[in-house]
Amino acid sequence: MDTSERILRLIESLKDFQGNDAFLAIVDDPSDCLYLTNVESSNAVIYIDNKGSDSTVSVYTDNRYYEKFSSAIRKFSSIQVKVAIGELPKISCSAKPLYIDASSMSIARFRTICKDASLVDYHDIGKVLQRLRSVKDDLEVEKLLTATQIADASLLALLQKGILGMTEIEVQRRLDQLLLEHGADSPSFPTIIASGPNASMPHATPTDRTIEATDLVIIDFGASYKGYHSDTTRTVKASNREFTAAEARIIEAVLAAHSLGVETLKIGSIGNEVDQAVRDSMSADDREHFIHSLGHGVGLEIHEYPFLVPNSTDKVEADHVATIEPGLYFAGKVGVRIEDAYRVTKNGNVRLSSLPQVIA
Numbered sequence: 001m002d003t004s005e006r007i008l009r010l011i012e013s014l015k016d017f018q019g020n021d022a023f024l025a026i027v028d029d030p031s032d033c034l035y036l037t038n039v040e041s042s043n044a045v046i047y048i049d050n051k052g053s054d055s056t057v058s059v060y061t062d063n064r065y066y067e068k069f070s071s072a073i074r075k076f077s078s079i080q081v082k083v084a085i086g087e088l089p090k091i092s093c094s095a096k097p098l099y100i101d102a103s104s105m106s107i108a109r110f111r112t113i114c115k116d117a118s119l120v121d122y123h124d125i126g127k128v129l130q131r132l133r134s135v136k137d138d139l140e141v142e143k144l145l146t147a148t149q150i151a152d153a154s155l156l157a158l159l160q161k162g163i164l165g166m167t168e169i170e171v172q173r174r175l176d177q178l179l180l181e182h183g184a185d186s187p188s189f190p191t192i193i194a195s196g197p198n199a200s201m202p203h204a205t206p207t208d209r210t211i212e213a214t215d216l217v218i219i220d221f222g223a224s225y226k227g228y229h230s231d232t233t234r235t236v237k238a239s240n241r242e243f244t245a246a247e248a249r250i251i252e253a254v255l256a257a258h259s260l261g262v263e264t265l266k267i268g269s270i271g272n273e274v275d276q277a278v279r280d281s282m283s284a285d286d287r288e289h290f291i292h293s294l295g296h297g298v299g300l301e302i303h304e305y306p307f308l309v310p311n312s313t314d315k316v317e318a319d320h321v322a323t324i325e326p327g328l329y330f331a332g333k334v335g336v337r338i339e340d341a342y343r344v345t346k347n348g349n350v351r352l353s354s355l356p357q358v359i360a
């Protein structure tokens with residue numbers, strides 16, 4: 001999809017938002033601006049001034065990005081967009097409803113923009129933007145798939161050389177290096193390497209602990225590629241040995257929970273229901289050891305709509321891409337997590353990674 005089509009789709013969604021076609025929407029979340037313009041920047045504010053079928057769209061940035069935005073926007077086929085530098089224009093908000101993403105815009109910026117901020121009421125369009133971005137077009141899926149393939153190949157290369165005797169930090173650095181060598185722009189997020197007893201902490205930071213032959217090691221990592229993120233977790237043996245009976249039991253339980261999550265992730269399912277179904281499928285004992293939420297959408301941000309977490313009312317739609325990542329953690333002993341991202345299709349969903357879920 002041409003990115004200018006995305007702006008038009010946003011305008012249509014904003015008209016539906018409150019059934020009002022006169023509004024001023026201001027978008028300043030960096031991922032939203034990237035989504036709408038295809039330009040990565042640290043300073044962009046998009047004004048959409050709408051009245052009926054008449055839309056004036058302006059991107060405000062600074063000299064560092066002016067040329068990039070101008071050339072991206074020259075290619076727009078379906079809408080006129082103006083690029084400008086300098087101070088953000090002040091607006092009077094009495095004429096039209098003001099639409100902003102309240103979780104993105106700072107109070108400082110709000111006060112800069114609004115002539116009389118103390119009198120201004122606003123309407124939060126955060127969810128409108130999140131939902132628009134959550135449905136991935138083919139180009140986006142392609143980038144997510146490439147990011148995932150880079151991650152797959154990097155993990156296999158890491159494990160081929162082995163990780164026994166290295167510290168967690170050394171493994172983290174090597175995997176990050178492999179991600180770059182395989183074509184990632186950067187890791188998606190700080191790579192998690194949690195070995196042995198450290199693996200019972202779901203978001204452990206890598207330490208200088210040396211990986212031992214009897215360890216299970218949680219590797220949670222991803223590649224960022226052209227703005228899109230992959231997110232995968234595997235729990236691997238540090239040496240060439242059989243799983244112990246206790247490890248095998250935990251892995252089977254996590255795999256069963258994962259499969260149940262995959263079955264439940266389909267068009268029309270609700271975030272909290274997917275999470276709850278997985279929790280309900282576990283034994284009462286295991287349930288105590290599943291200490292985080294089930295999954296999340298992934299795209300321009302590593303965690304985005306739809307959230308598969310308790311209390312989430314997010315509704316799963318076709319072409320959502322979301323992770324399923326159940327885990328079981330036994331404090332000070334062991335942890336197992338298996339995570340993959342799935343694209344929701346009309347027949348269910350399709351896994352993006354081609355790594356085996358348990359690496360023998």
Ligand SMILES: [Mn+2]
Pocket residue numbers: 231323325339
């Ligand atoms: Mn994740």
